[in-house]
Amino acid sequence: MSEAMLEFRQVDVYYGVIQALKQVSLQVNPGETVALIGANGAGKSTLLMSIFGQPRVRNGQILFCGEDISHKSTHYVASGGIAQAPEGRRIFPDMTVEENLLMGTIPIGDKYASEDMQRMFELFPRLKERRNQRAMTMSGGEQQMLAIARALMSRPKLLLLDEPSLGLAPIVVKQIFATLRELAKTGMTIFLVEQNANHALKLSDRAYVMVNGQIRMTGTGQELLVNEEVRNAYLGGH
Template sequence: MSASENGKKTLLEFVGVHTFYGPVEALKEVNVHICEGEIVSLIGANGAGKTTLLSTIFGNPRASTGKILHRGEDITKVPTNQISRRSIALVPEGRQIYQEMSVEENMMMGTTPIGMDHFDEDRTTMFDLFPRLRERRNQTAGTMSGGEQQMLAIARAMMARPELILFDEPSLGLAPLVVKRVFEVLREIAAMGKTIFLVEQNANHALKLSQRAYVMVNGRIHLSGDSASLLDNAEVRKAYLGLH
């Protein structure tokens, strides 16, 4: 059975995962676990392997050795299209919204894993969370600002009613005020009972939001622990927070 923390069941776990891009080993003996109801962050420099870790969950690329477990079940070789049906959603780096579709059409695309039965109800919930999307519901998504597109990418993921949401660099390329709002939204989503795994270069924001965190260096988990301790860690402060 998977590990548990503070009596909570483990939702997702990497056990000794190695992943390659061709001859290059991108993940090296990675062990990570995320329990129900947690916010867990993964920080590290650009190119450390953070996005690869998320991509490996969906089998692109596949783990070469080791296992990825969802609720204790090995999903390492499960087809990509079936992973999203396991109540796991990804908010990808760079947002990757459907540029030529309207806001509402993008939200409809988010229901693909579960169907449209709850669309009206969930659309209302998302419009309450993101009032700007209500205002722009018929606007072509590609004409919106970066911050608005990020909110849409989050709303689209939420339309699948996931229990676990993976966020890949949600603050990337956004103005400081917008970044602040994005992290407020993540806190609100966690308060809805969602589990969050946050991959983020902005270590300060990530560590202040999450309960636990991992630090990745060159494809390996270099440090791990509760986020408050890592915020005070001299190595983390120097390497990722610009502090001494």
């Protein structure tokens, strides 16, 4: 039995004839925050989507709590305890904040819906103010908060975040990452894909650097933050 909550073992993924992931191995342990950083088009989002079988792994294995989920259905994976706040947020624009949050309970049923909704309103006070508002009328930052809260409504063991800072103003990015820090303190296991390497590495216990579909480097968030190669490539040399 693997001790890792999530583990990639020598995973290859293709889009048609184009190989998107090459021999990728990584792991996320219970209670850890792990980041995957890299340039746009490096394969980071593909890696996250492959957990749900879109696209499917061609070679290698993806394990979740020791179980091989490489060929399980998307629904099976979601109901097994993995939730994702996807890139571009993908909230339901015509639904209210409350209705969007309820959609997050689909994998587990609505038994805890009201208490969990209160918890989300404590975590994201802005959502409480907007609870009856249609999602499309909110700012990008509020929509990102909603996407994360909706994912948390399924009480996941593992929270996947795909580019949570994308397209947001710096002050909003700070707020989002402050909330993620609070979540991490509660023991939530977080796997974060993020182009904003500075924020991602400061938040993370460990991180991986992806280049052209391959893992090129790994270390603690702190180690990579001061690594010259990483600084020059992803932190503007600061």
